[in-house]
Amino acid sequence: MPSPQPTPHEKMMFQLNLRQRGISDQAVLKAMEDVPRELFVTSAERAYAYRDTALGIACGQTISQPFVVAYMTEQLDLHPEHRVLEVGTGSGYQAAILSKLAREVVSLERFRTLADRARLVLAELGCSNVDVVLGDGFDVPETLGTFDRIMVTAAMEEIPDALLARLEPGGVLIAPVGPMDDTQMLTRVVRNGDAFDRQELMAVRFVPALQGVAREL
Template identity: 70%
Template sequence: MPSLQNPPQKMMFQLSLRRRGISDQAVLRAMEDVPRDMFVEPADRADAYRDIALGIACGQTISQPFVVAYMTEQLGLQKSHRVLEIGTGSGYQAAVLSRLCSHVVTIERYRTLADRARSRLAQLGYDNVEVMLGDGFDVPAGAGAFDRIIVTAAMEQIPDALAQRLGPEGVLIAPVGPLHSVQTLVRLVRTETGFERKQLVDVRFVPALPGLAREL
């Protein structure tokens, strides 16, 4: 199905991101290139370019565009980077990441979402994204280390096992705080002596839960 985006909506979409402080030109290009209307539910396509979160299957959400752009910008991506995403959802964040790095591994605990995202990303040509059905709290050992890690669901704290998956000078972004309230985006940078931690902005995400979902 072709994208329904129209120029006036896309123009306001980009202007809104710039006004809210997104300045990385590569991130802005990626946000412009990825058709968000193809990642929302059909009934919500008219609202795809509004700066709001929208519901998707399994009680999950696709984050508002500003949050996607902001988290992506804070990662400081390079074309050579290998990125891990926890919480595939619709696949939109992974698609944006894929325009800015060499490879994305994204893990989703809901089979329905994983299957839909895998199919959608393939149909749209995002062939450097690998969608895995799995537990974001228990990343398979064979997945290796990553230059960047992004968590798109709320965690009460960042598991040390996840932080240890960062390579040298790696960066992790995650919403940390109460699962059913307001969280704070936290940026971890791996250094020679440990991790530097910085709090960024307040956000609200659905909870990150361990294990595979019963609702498949």
């Protein structure tokens, strides 16, 4: 039995909900419209792909609710020339959105299963400017260089100095910061020279960011 496909009405309501909740960046809205969210969820969840809710994926991880994806993307203030680091590939959905708005996206994932699956879906969609790397977001390889924008899609109790150091001057980082077993505060950090200006945006709840590459999965 084929998986249910989203109806035009569902996709229209998807966009309407984003606008009603305050997403106004037209480039972000277009990216959200253009990326088929149903390809990034499990077959059992495809009927719910366009609801404004987080959904479970493999390895105990989630695909964030659409509003949070759009809001975090909008807060990054992306430009077409930007090089972006994403910590936590997950399904690959956020990377696909970022790929529509930036020159290059490097996405780190600690679970091999998720990294391999995300590469397949992103390749299917022609997201050739995304490089999914199996790795640890707390220990970003020096060879990856620095970035204009960094997005962390899992909760960190504190943002590591080593990650902040990867931001170019004027760069922006956004991450959920706080306890692993409670709500976190979505935090926006802007690098001004050697200083990092922080702004708390809203309460969120993300799965925890864990150190190291997973031994299994």
